[in-house]
Amino acid sequence: MFLPRMTEIPPAVEISHLIKDFKTSFKRQPLRAVDDVSIRIMPGEVYGLIGPNGSGKSTTMKALLGLVAPTAGKCAIFGKDSMKVDSRNEVGFLPENPYFYKHLSGEETLKFYGKLCGIKGAKLRDRVKQLLELVDLSGASHRRIGGYSKGMLQRIGLAQALIQEPKLVILDEPTAGVDPVGSREIRDLIFKLREQGITVFLCSHLLEQVQEVCDHVGIIFKGKMIREGKLDDLIAIEDQTELILKDASPELVAEIAALVGKHAGAELISTGKPRTTLERLFLRETLKQESNN
Amino acid sequence: MNPVSTIKAIPGHVSRTSVIARHAFTQLVRMKVFYFLAFFAVILIASNFFNLPQHEGPESAGVNILRSIKSWSLGAMTLFSVVLSIVATALLLPKDVEDRTLYTILAKPVPRLDYLAGKLLGVLLLVFVSLALMDILMVGILQLRTNMVLTDQMAMAEARGWPAADIALLKAEILAQGPTASLQGAVFSVFLRSSIIASMALLISTFSSSTLFTTIISFLIYFIGHFQADARAAYLSGEAGTSDGILARGVTLLVSLVLPDFQLFNVIDSVIEGQVMPLFIVGKLTLIGLFYAIFYILASWFIFAEKEF
Ligand SMILES: Nc1ncnc2c1ncn2[C@@H]1O[C@H](COP(=O)(O)OP(=O)(O)OP(=O)(O)O)[C@@H](O)[C@H]1O
Ligand SMILES: [Mg+2]
Numbered sequence: 197m198f199l200p201r202m203t204e205i206p207p208a209v210e211i212s213h214l215i216k217d218f219k220t221s222f223k224r225q226p227l228r229a230v231d232d233v234s235i236r237i238m239p240g241e242v243y244g245l246i247g248p249n250g251s252g253k254s255t256t257m258k259a260l261l262g263l264v265a266p267t268a269g270k271c272a273i274f275g276k277d278s279m280k281v282d283s284r285n286e287v288g289f290l291p292e293n294p295y296f297y298k299h300l301s302g303e304e305t306l307k308f309y310g311k312l313c314g315i316k317g318a319k320l321r322d323r324v325k326q327l328l329e330l331v332d333l334s335g336a337s338h339r340r341i342g343g344y345s346k347g348m349l350q351r352i353g354l355a356q357a358l359i360q361e362p363k364l365v366i367l368d369e370p371t372a373g374v375d376p377v378g379s380r381e382i383r384d385l386i387f388k389l390r391e392q393g394i395t396v397f398l399c400s401h402l403l404e405q406v407q408e409v410c411d412h413v414g415i416i417f418k419g420k421m422i423r424e425g426k427l428d429d430l431i432a433i434e435d436q437t438e439l440i441l442k443d444a445s446p447e448l449v450a451e452i453a454a455l456v457g458k459h460a461g462a463e464l465i466s467t468g469k470p471r472t473t474l475e476r477l478f479l480r481e482t483l484k485q486e487s488n489n
Numbered sequence: 490m491n492p493v494s495t496i497k498a499i500p501g502h503v504s505r506t507s508v509i510a511r512h513a514f515t516q517l518v519r520m521k522v523f524y525f526l527a528f529f530a531v532i533l534i535a536s537n538f539f540n541l542p543q544h545e546g547p548e549s550a551g552v553n554i555l556r557s558i559k560s561w562s563l564g565a566m567t568l569f570s571v572v573l574s575i576v577a578t579a580l581l582l583p584k585d586v587e588d589r590t591l592y593t594i595l596a597k598p599v600p601r602l603d604y605l606a607g608k609l610l611g612v613l614l615l616v617f618v619s620l621a622l623m624d625i626l627m628v629g630i631l632q633l634r635t636n637m638v639l640t641d642q643m644a645m646a647e648a649r650g651w652p653a654a655d656i657a658l659l660k661a662e663i664l665a666q667g668p669t670a671s672l673q674g675a676v677f678s679v680f681l682r683s684s685i686i687a688s689m690a691l692l693i694s695t696f697s698s699s700t701l702f703t704t705i706i707s708f709l710i711y712f713i714g715h716f717q718a719d720a721r722a723a724y725l726s727g728e729a730g731t732s733d734g735i736l737a738r739g740v741t742l743l744v745s746l747v748l749p750d751f752q753l754f755n756v757i758d759s760v761i762e763g764q765v766m767p768l769f770i771v772g773k774l775t776l777i778g779l780f781y782a783i784f785y786i787l788a789s790w791f792i793f794a795e796k797e798f
Contacts, residue, residue, distance in 0.1 A: 258592075258798070261595075261596045262595070263592060263595060263596065263797065263798050264797040264798070265795070265797060281598050281599070281600045282598060284596060284597060284598040284599075285499065285598045287596070288596075289592070289593065289596035291589060291592040291593060291596075293589070294589070294592075294593065295588045295589050295590060296588075296590055296593070297512075297516060297588075297590055298588075299515070299516055299519040299520070300515075308508070308512055309593065309594075309597060311500075311508040312500075312505060312508055312509075312594065312597045312598075312599055313500075313597055313598065314499055314500035314504070314505075353593070356593060360597075366596075
């Protein structure tokens with residue numbers, strides 16, 4: 197069978213050497229919010245961007261969506277320049293602390309965004325119904341957004357991002373302000389998106405969840421990308437081996453420690469309960485940067 | 490590998506603009522702007538009793554009432570349409586920026602020009618619908634009143650034994666004060682004027698930082714626009730013959746390009762007096778309205794395209 201010539205699949209997200217300066221009115225010196233950040237996300241990947249407050253996560257996402265113009269560097273979505281409108285055909289965005297028109301009901305809000313994406317008639321009605329069920333807002337769909345709680349806003353925002361079945365979903369702190377159960381539901385939703393082959397680019401402060409859902413992670417600090425790569429590679433510590441025991445008695449642990457002590461060169465570093473390793477990495481990397489400065 | 494999405498069709502500029510326009514219209518309607526129609530009805534009914542002092546004979550009394558109705562209603566239409574177009578336009582854009590709803594809209598494949606045009610059209614739709622409702626009210630009352638005046642005056646003329654030709658003249662005179670096509674032209678001119686003002690307010694709101702600033706500057710420009718022609722004429726006559734003449738002409742041309750001359754809309758007053766508004770004037774005002782609306786919206790786009798949020 198004749199196969200069409202393989203063209204290189206464009207990455208879902210291509211951010212190259214992005215620099216973003218903000219003019220500050222008081223100081224002459226502009227504020228550098230993002231400093232030479234490069235990110236490449238291939239289709240189907242789930243990428244988590246983590247970093248302390250004010251490190252430039254949201255600004256990077258906004259530049260990717262063309263909401264702010266890069267001072268230098270380039271952003272592209274599926275090979276299309278972010279500053280062009282057609283790059284946004286295949287992307288859904290949930291901004292941080294989303295807010296919507298308070299005079300519209302939840303259902304009307306989704307219809308509005310659907311129409312903006314060119315969905316019409318019965319298709320739109322079905323899609324809206326489906327999404328309202330997905331984010332568990334069917335009961336509140338006829339209430340005005342003005343009366344929604346924070347978590348409800350977050351969920352309607354998520355539904356709005358998914359309205360046109362985008363191939364790339366950008367989520368800025370999707371679980372902020374959502375209760376633990378809701379936050380777990382959002383995590384499951386991201387799993388579902390991943391199964392469907394949808395690329396997800398998210399940032400969050402909940403490192404445990406980032407570790408659970410993401411296959412690639414970038415750590416950004418004061419606008420600079422300080423670590424980036426596959427999650428498994430990042431958190432593996434090459435010269436260490438982890439033994440995780442279940443129902444081990446203290447005597448057994450002591451025995452193992454003694455055994456390790458008999459071998460020259462080997463060393464038991466710690467015993468205790470396993471911790472979220474991404475969290476450990478995050479703290480270590482940001483503290484390292486802090487002490488360098 | 491990626492599932493081919495089938496539910497969306499890339500919409501054209503027109504359909505997307507109309508989605509945003511209808512949304513802006515709904516938003517304004519749900520802000521309960523139509524309550525002012527009740528005020529309008531009160532003004533309209535009151536205008537029936539505002540009798541201007543009469544110097545002429547009793548035969549002009551009826552005509553004066555008709556004028557008074559037109560004058561009050563067109564005045565109220567002007568006031569409502571100007572206030573509505575400035576305040577609504579000044580409100581919509583900063584609200585979207587402040588509430589960060591703009592992020593979610595511009596993150597969809599929505600060109601910024603479509604967004605601006607949609608907002609403006611939403612406001613204009615609102616102004617148009619309000620003017621149409623006010624127009625219906627005004628025409629209704631005016632028609633009733635014209636019929637009353639007509640029967641009164643005809644009875645009076647016949648009682649006095651006027652010749653048929655004079656009676657016909659009187660009848661024509663009264664009908665000219667009633668709901669004529671020129672009156673509709675005047676209402677349309679009110680709409681055209683408010684579209685110029687709304688698009689100007691849109692331009693200001695793209696670079697201003699607050700609704701208050703936009704509102705104040707827009708009203709200022711509206712008032713300046715009434716003196717623009719006089720100022721221009723005075724300036725040009727003072728400069729005539731000097732070497733700066735060409736420069737002055739250039740400056741005034743530039744000013745009139747940016748600042749509309751609202752004295753052009755004084756034809757509305759002559760319609761109130763019962764004069765006929767020629768069709769070419771309506772055409773001229775339409776062209777002027779279109780010119781400024783397009784000019785301002787392109788200028789707004791120019792600024793808004795560079796804006797960051
Ligand atoms: N529009 C703006 N004008 C001026 N400075 C800005 C603007 N937007 C962001 N900044 C600055 O850029 C820096 C990065 O902000 P950004 O919102 O990207 O941080 P973040 O990583 O998303 O933080 P958080 O975790 O708190 O959401 C901050 O110092 C912020 O003050
Ligand atoms: Mg942020």
